[in-house]
Amino acid sequence: MLLQTTILPPAASEMAYRWDLLFWSMTAILVTSGLAVYAAMFYFCVRYRVQEGVNDHTTAPPPRILGSHKLELVWTIIPLLVFLSFFVGGALIYDEVMHPPADAPEIFVTGKRWMWRAQYPGGQRVIIGQNSLDYSDTLANQGYFEGALVLPVNQKVRLTLISEDVIHDFAIPAFRSKIDVIPGRYVTTWYEPTQVGEYHLFCDQYCGTNHSLMVGKVRVLERAEYEKWENLEVEGSAGLEGRKLFQKLQCTGCHNVESSKAPILEGMYLQRRELNNGKTVIADEAYIRNSIRNPRLQVRAGWQAIMPAYGHDQVSEEELVKVVAYIKGLSRGKSLIRTDATPAPIGAKTEVPTAPEPK
Amino acid sequence: MSASHGGVLKHHFEDIEQQRSSERIGMWMFLASEVLFFGCVFFAYTYYRYLFPHEFAIASSKLNVAIAFINTLVLLTSSLTITLAIRACQLGQRKALIATLGATVLLGFVFTGFKAYEYAEDWHEQLVPGTRFNEEQFRDVKSPIDPTKEIHVDRIKLFFSFYYAMTGIHMLHLLIGVGVVFYLFARAVYGNLTPERYVAVETTSLYWHLVDVIWLFVMPLLYMAGPHTSLHF
Amino acid sequence: MSVASVNELRAVPDESPKEVRHKSYLEEGYSIWSWLFTVDHKRIGVLYLVTVFGFFLVGGIAAGLIRLNLLSPSGAILDNDTYNKVFTAHGVVMLFFFLIPSIPGILGNFFVPIMVGAKDMAFPKLNIASWYVWMIGAAFAVWGLLIGGIDTGWTLYPPYSTRSSSASVLPGALGVFISGFSSIMTGLNIIVTIHKMRAPGMTFGRLPLFIWAMYATSLIQLLGTPVVAMAVLLMIIERATGLGIFDPTMGGDPVLFQHLFWFYSHPAVYIMILPGMGVINEVITCFSRKNIFGYKAVAWSSVGIAVVGFLVWAHHMFVAGISYYAALLFSFLSMLVAVPSAIKMFNWTATLYRGKITFEAPMIFALGFMVLFTVGGLTGLYLATLGTDIHLHDTYFVVAHFHFVMVGGMVVGLLAGIHFYWPKMFGVMYSDFWSRFAAVLIIVGYALTFAPQFYLGLHGMPRRYPNYPPEMRVFNVASTAGYFVQGVGFIMVATYLILSLINGKRAGRNPWKATGIEWATESPPVLHNFEKTPVVVCGPYEYPLNVMQTGEKADVR
């Protein structure tokens, strides 16, 4: 176990376990045979070294051994069979890697010098790459979910990759996975992560100046965590779209951290809410929607009924879904301040950081 | 030993037959290397022709098959003359030797001349991708194999890339050959090419024949990838 | 060589008494022109010796810059662009201008004619021409490296090399293209020499195994090099004219270039390792006073490696987008090429059995070769196996693997050969103590440099990275330390070899009491190698009988 964890990186996918099994069985055979050859060499070198009076020009000359067909055959055929067994073992793994499950959700990845853009089936987008030399200021390292390929644990995913310029390579050591990303055509690979955690993601095919900065993280999340990320936090998710609308509709004018005019909305989903008519409601989707479409019907206890109603001409049902998703997912401490602007696309480097740390 | 061959035998060989067979096999091995050299570009061409048969047929039809045909005959004739030169050298017929070698050089220049004319024509017809290429002339052209297929101009340019690469490298080989044959011609004129030295002519002819053989493949692959309707010159 | 001097030499009667001392090839002329316009294979070998090690120095300095930069995770001394140029310079110089011409150029040129009992190569003028062509190619490459550097890696993959790289790729690629012809010329010369110039009695069954290895090497040089020349030429055409041959945006296929490139460049690694193996045969037999175990098996395994080596190139492309079936086929074939190398290892080990083993510097290098090459060979199996290659491809595991083979194998083999043949080439002996010390130092240095890289590779550190995740630092520092250990070893080798030329003691004809016919001639050899054409009476390794190939006693001279 110790050997496993020091010699090899963590095994975080189904394939990684199988890879490790093949690796260790090959290593067992190869190290044994290599050491056997070394032992023979060492023994012969010591035993038959020239020694004064024992084995030198005064003693009988060495025997004239020209070879042995039997031995030659043995050490031709046995290695051949061993090597062919490696071939079979390797081919079995390769076969699986090359044939992605058809039903797995598909993530599109485009490589461009020197970053990756991943597009999830639900429209979410992440940008990976563009790091500093020592990888210290990667967004992933600052506790953001951005800058990492985020995957749910125990769920097969399929990746379809293409490059926009030169050949890149999408490699995740913890999954024992690697594939060249070629301009002009799609290549496919797949994973089934089995361990929650954060792992390296490298570009392995040399692609120019910042080849070594075209790296990022793979973040494997628990199912629930992943769903939260997928729905709320990432570019293209309903939650983030909702946040943009929340600002556009100037909800932040009142619903912000400092405001005394309106309640803070964070952490309210499925909580009990007391209204100023004495009733209590569960703050579910319907409650949130109603509070926007027709806010004065359900005013929270202790607050004035000053919020204007947002009708269909101001916010469509489609948009409203996103706003609701945002409010639903707004966790404690994440409320906006009044001057918060829409964040820049995630992972993109900007001259001036436009998204300050939330409190 | 060396005296009996009038100084033909080089110092490091034991006898003349060792020297001759070494020179012959040396040239053959060089030719083997050349086969692999051309094989590589032929393979690349084959690959793309397999992928894009329609564009390649269209592009090929633009080439002047009449010049290629004449050039084939020119090259064949030059191969014949250089083979006759070996014979003349072996038999010590100096005049015939000078004539055949001279004819070979001349035919080499004729080939080059026709090819140059053809390149000029391609330039004139704006068929040189990268510098002078008129995409408009391929706008509404239909594939002669399957007229319903959509045509990509980029792939037509790809064909022309190979056309210039393959004929250009072939021309280069031919010009080197012309240089060597001219050197032999000069030696024959000065009377240096005695019957004992016929292997020089023979090894040169091997090279010349290889250049010929390569053209025999270049011609159908490049010029006949698409149909031609007339022998317009 | 003027006609007059040839005739003079011929005028010496064959029965001249032994005491008449002929001029050695070194004494034939002292002017610079007598070297630059020579057609003597031995002098050409020495020209290669000087220039090849010049390039080794250049490549080695580049390697040092790489290792120094990797001392720090964020890149210690170079910016990314410079680093990319430096590792490309290291790759291009080491592969095309050191490894490929090294043993064929130095020991091949010098010893193939002597070991087959000939007066010279079959084509002496072609021989010197090959050195000049090589120098012209080298000049182009150096020009490219100087006017802006090449940043494509030695593999020159398009579309990066044709479209994106802003560095001076063209001169570098031209240099590679031109030097390829030098390689073809050398290979052709050696094959024809082996076929046509053998002394009386020197049958194929009596050829030294070094000659067999050189034969196999030349076969690859002759048949493989033209393919890479054409591939690079197509790449040059695409870059220079903007035509789309490999560019996917214009209908091309970048993977095709990889096929054409590796069709040569995989066999090329056998160009690099086979001559090293050939040298080991000579050294192991000499210092254990034994016949080689299984002459035919070793000889045919060389040719087998050369031929089967042509069938396996696409194992460099398992994850590069080749088809599933092709990957299976090439992985299968790659397993076959591992077998002849294994056979050689076993035969060498068996040769030691019941010998009388001494440990002079060439023998220490040879044993070091066996130890390091075993590691390199066995780790190659992980890369030939489809499943394991997926993870290890393009990581430092690959780097470590091929450095164990190329450096641990070929460079150590070259050093074994240089040390073994130095007394024959220059007639002088180097320091026994310092040579043994340097040999151990270099071998330990290699292991220290490249063993940590296996660990880095297993953890996924990619090749060609100027910076890396911080947790990988320890092993990178260890690797850099190893570089300096071997560096010290090399400085030692250079020092005592040069000193031996100045004040080394005379070596005599046969300092190792070896049995090959190359030891039957003077040290250094005379102009035409032998006073008279030798007649070979037996195989090359009759140490137990103490008989040289010429029939004399081996320990008399």
Add this chain to the structure above:
Amino acid sequence: MVDHSTHGNSHGHVEDNPAAHVDNVGQLFIIYILIAIGTVISLFINMSPSWKQSSVVIHLAISVIQAGLVGYFWMHLRRADPLTWLTVGGAIFFSALQFILTLGDILTRHTGAY
């Protein structure tokens, strides 16, 4: 590998008469005409109205025959030693290897044209 007897012992077989193997002029001309006819046939196929893509097979067959004639008669393969044949065979073999194995990849790829 052809194990020739070494040259040094073979003084008895030394053939140094340059006129020993002289080509027959008539034969040379017949070969010339045959090859020329091949090219003419090629041209006719190319220009015939029923031109098909598959005519490349006929074209190449004609080229192979022409090359064979040139090699066998004009390049004197007919009186070449086994080593020369081995060289020719080797060149064709390794070239074929490149074609077959690389096409083996390309024809079995699942992706279509680029």
